[in-house]
Amino acid sequence: MHKNTDFFRIIPFLYVIIGPVWIIGTDYFLTISNLSYEQILFLNRFKGFLFVLLTAILLFVLIKNLRDSKQIEEEKEKLSFLIDTMPDFVSFKDGEGKWLQINKFGAQLFELEGIDYKGKTDKEMAEYTDFYHDALIYCIDTDEEAWKHGKVSRCEEIIPLRDGSNKVFDSFKVPIFNNDGSRKGLIVIGRDITALKEAERKLRQSEKMSALGELSAGIVHEIRNPLAIIKGYLQMGQKKTIKLDEHIDLLVTEIDRINSIVNELLMIAKPTDITFENKNINTIVSEVVQLFSIEASQQKTKITVNDLDQFNTYCSESKLKQLFINIVKNALEAISTNGEINISIYEKNENYFAVKIVDNGCGMEESHLQHIGDPFYSLKEKGIGLGMTVSLSIIEAHKGSLQITSKVNVGTSLEVLLPKVKSVPV
Template sequence: MAEKIEAVIVRKGTEDRVGQALRESDERFRKAFDYSAIGMALVSLSGRFLKVNSALCEITGYGEEELLAKTFQTITHVDDMVEEVAYTQKLIAGEIHHFTLEMRYIHKCGRIIWILLNVSLVRDECDSPLYFIAQIQDITERKQAEEMLRKSEKLNAVGQLAAGVAHEVRNPLTVLKGFIQLMQAQREDEQGHLALMMSEVEHIEAIITEFLVLAKPQAIRFQSNDLATIISHVAALISTRAVMNSIQISTRIAADLPHIECDENQIKQVFVNMLQNAVESMPGGGLIMITAARLGKDHVQIRFIDEGCGIAKERISHLGEPFYSNKEKGTGLGLMVSYKIIETHKGTIKVESRVGKGTVFTIILPVSQLVKKQHG
């Protein structure tokens, strides 16, 4: 009898120790989950969040209760949905044990977040699927850096090409232009054809000029400049062409708009390019609005708003790349140079557009070049 009692006591003590160990293990897991530096989530087989940690809330911008009321599908970028669902189905079927994907989530504020997603599946003792364990890392900055490097490498390649092309083409083009001018002075009966030839030569010259900017970037001379005056001068410069196309250019400049440190000629070049693109996008006429105002203490915001044909959503991310243009005869070099100039001025360009409604180019520039770049 005493032996049985002793056995029961020993068994009870063992069970208590096992129970304590399990509770401690669960507590360690809970703390590791809650305090992990990367996003963690337990997700049901249907995709609903069962448990999330604070890091995932910070990545997505949602509170814990908000995420628990959602599925992963509701925050996944539509273009990445099919691939992610396909992998989860393979997990459930036992074809794979885990998967890793670089994909996009939609932040609560609407912006795109690039994430590195690692997912595995928890099964019960009968090998039936229970729920997913997901680890989510925000890799947005890394993806942006990779994109900047890609564009930089492409820009360097274009610059090398530009130097050779500009040298080989400009000299014979100058001779050709001279002969056309000579013929215009002598052949009254061919003025129409000669004017067309001259127009095309000047178009080629404009492309070569853009090539030269890429091949030999001009030295930047930062000085304090009146931004309101720059905008007014550029608007006046383009107004004649705009009027010929039944387009009105209107400006709305804040009274407290400060002077900014910039290279006046380069900023004018950007603004001219913005207005020219706007005019060319409005063959049926309309209104172009330019607004300029302070943005916080250290920045200014300039917006070019047109009523043109608009740009398809999938094409916006390619603007600023060489030889990528939304125009039939465009080279993409004008916008590429504009992006480069604004980046050199520690500024940003953001594009919003709706096909058939119009486009808004928003430029943010620092008042002083000592101010850190503001990311849009």
């Protein structure tokens, strides 16, 4: 018992030392790392959640192990010191929602310094401050939600400041129950993530600008080539070195190429409003296959459709046709002659069905798969590189997903997952 007491006595001091080291150290590591935005966001959330959860567990263990009155008084001082040194909002409430303790950070935040809060509810505390009256009343509802869930709950809360700005908190509420299931106490911990949210905003803006730069470079590259050809022929026609009438078809082709690039870019950047209806996917796929029947026959390629099941999906029929036209067209272009394209429609799980298109064409290397869908990325000699970009945007609009596997000289498999219709949306 003596050893356990000594152990619990040193925990707050270890926490005061390790806590700041953890916060500063992990923030520094993420700052200098070369991780992606998604990885940085995930690690920031995870380390914050882990730190707060461990803090809640620590506080709970400390409270649980305060046995006799003398030890309680001693440990209460340590506990108060611990929570007052935390850079987070911390408060304790009993099972009836009455305040037991709040750290200095929380008292300063809600302008409750010097007020006798012990034994008072949020409603009673709200009477002490006009500015934070509504915020404290709101806590009654969120506390009740935590009690109903019966486990750690988490949410983002925005606290207004008198200067007109806001602070954003990643809030955790930890309900504690007695052995008989009655309410014992509630621990509320809120981490100030205002700086993190601002950093995320700036990072997103930076990534948007970077993506815009890459897209602009791609547009310039793709449009410059046909423009150079058109300009060259016009200059030669101006100098009378060629007869423009003999090259009109070439000039029109290059203009059509520019127009095609612009149209596909508009579909990606500013998609038009589309109408969704309850449609049969088997019928849509069959109609797409029929469109390619002559082309497939000419290159001696067999297209087989295996309608294993019939499925309806809430969709834009024209957009899904465009999606499958892009996929089947790519499959035909990957096959030189005497090829096979197998299309299967089957149930994937309770909520989704799959349309799988498999060809025995030239296939792709693994390194190319990760770039599928990137604007202006194409393995075709005269490809624009926007077909799969458009296709992915269509799949995303239909709340679906795409899985691609491929092997050089073996073929490619694309599995499109789309949600099943259980009831037609109104």
